[in-house]
Amino acid sequence: MKFLQYLKNLSKFLICFIPPIVLIIILIFIPTLFTLVMCFENYGNSIRIILGKLEDRNFVNSIYNSFLYTLCTVTLQIILGYLTALLMFFIPKNRFSIFIWIIFFLPYAVPSTVAVISWSMSLREEGFISYVLKYFFNIDNYSWFKEYLLLSTIIVSVWQFYPFVYIGLLTSLRKIPHNLLRSSEIDGARFYQKIKYIIFPQTKKTLISIIVLRILLMFTKFDTPYLMGINNKSNELTLLPTYIYSLINISGINTISASAAMYFPLILVMLFTSIFILLRIKKLVNN
Amino acid sequence: MKRIFILIILISLLFFSLFPYGVLFIASCSSIPVDKGLHSISISELTIINFQHVFTNEFNILLCNTLRVSLTTTFIIIIFSILLSYSITRFNFKYKVYIEYILISCYLIPPILLIIPYSRLLLAFNLLNSLTGLVLTNTAFCFPVCAWFMIRYFESISTDLDKSGALDGASTFKILWNILIPQAKTGIIAISVLSFILSWNDISFSFFFSDNIEFKTFADGLEQFRISDPTYTNMPSFAASSFIVVTIAILLFGLLEYSIDKKFNKI
Helix, strand or coil, X not given: CHHHHHHHHHXXXXXXXXXXXXXXXXXXXHHHHHHHHHHHHCHHHHHHHHHHHHCCHHHHHHHHHHHHHHHXXXXXXXXXXXHHHHHHHHCCCCCCHHHHHHHHHHHHHCCHHHHHHHHHHHHCCCCHHHHXXXXXXXXXXXXXXXXXXXXXXXXXXXXXXXXXXXXXXXHXXXXXXXXXXXXXXXXXXXXXXXXXXXXXXXXXXXXXHHHHHHHHHHHCCCHHHHHHHHCCCCCCCCCHHHHHHHHHHHHCHHHHHHHHHHHHHHHHHHHHHHHHHHHHHHHHHHC | CHHHHHHHHHHHHHHHHHHXXXXXXXXXXXXXXXXXXXXXXXXXXXXXXXXXXXXCHHHHHHHHHHHHHHHHHHHHHHHHHHHHHHHHHHCCCCCHHHHHHXXXXXXXXXXXXXXXXXXXXXXXXXXXXXXXXXXXHHHHHHHHHHHHHHHHHHHHCCHHHHHHHHHCCCCHHHHHHHHHHHHCHHHHHHHHHXXXXXXXXXXXXHHHHCCCHHHCCHHHHHHHHHHCCCCCCCHHHHHHHHHHHHHHHHHHHHHHHHHHHHHHCCC
16 A cells, blocks of 8 residues: 555656656756767867967956956846845835836846847947036047947846846845834834844845856856957957857867867866855755 | 935936836937937937838747747746656655756856757757747756746745645645645746746847748847948837837736736735
């Protein structure tokens, strides 16, 4: 009887578990494995090319730019996202709340191409931002888009992705029991004390998860930096994904294994970092 | 004083969010080329004529393709994420914690590195230059993160509810359908929006796997037009079509949020 019950439970588990796992294996595992095999199948050649690439200034620049881009975009996204979530949490609900929610969420709904077109129009020499800077601060018209491409890309990426942080944190903020905040008010807690002792500890887990995800996503971001650089002659913006794409585009399949191999150590580092942070989250959950 | 400070921050953030959308709107309403900057356009030069030229055959195809790919991807992701989350959070088995790590690591893999294996996989099944191919690649890209979030949502639902359902004689799937899914409705809607946006905004897969405009999505199609026009001569018509696509997405999200608001009365 117990065995039959066990079999029944097992079949239910397998019905739920097998389809998504098959999806992961076919669509993610096999292609990843294929990429890894590709990294190492011609390893001697890959190593030789990588060693050659280390002397390539563009490759070293691309790594530096990728780290800088990730650091700046994630930090600014977290600051803006947290601020927006707090504002939406504390502002009393009214008939305009839904419109404000949509406006804050808007950048995330905009495709990268549209975001790049729109910002590049504003950041050009004749663009609106140059005009405003000239009008108010007497700064000469300047093509921010061409001369400071990395800075422009950081601005566009922050604008595009801070709603991700905002939505995640707002969901977490809405889960905080009202009793906690109310009792702190009765005890005479000030605004910053509520944030420090109640809101921040309650949203810490979500915040860490979001930071990990944002770091991983921004580090491997391809479309926005690529689109920002595509009609621009400046060589300033070479991030690792766009550099690998340029290698694939220029040299074809032989260099793909080398470029994959170049990416692989970085993937490992990020993998260990993410597992470490996930373990920390688990520890926090258990505590 | 505190209220004024909050109001200033709110207005600044609203302006930051809306600014490019406003730029897009002005550009799409301009009757002259936008080379000299949008600030030089006077109100009398604004027109809606660019919107009349948007609905060309190509734009309709791109929009229809994007909608089909995004909606199908979202549907597949939601079904599979619910199944995976349910099996992970409600059944005990060895190494289940590692599945979360696997999901995160899958999402970490840059799409650029998967292009060659995907192109071979799609070629093998004759799915290059097809919307099914785009749905599959988008599903592969969005599924890990959506499933990860869904697991978080399912974890937050108390198991006592399942137990009381089971005591009342409900089967496993009845518990899933009648207890867990209604409880996780907010999460499901949030994840639907997330996966819809990820596939709606995707440019890479359409860029690499579709040569034909018949099988391209809007973001990639627009990019092809932009590359062919680096001097922005046709900017007003680009801006008008972009404005329409963004507005459709916003209306959809507004509708979703409104439905959440009605259901949960939380905003």
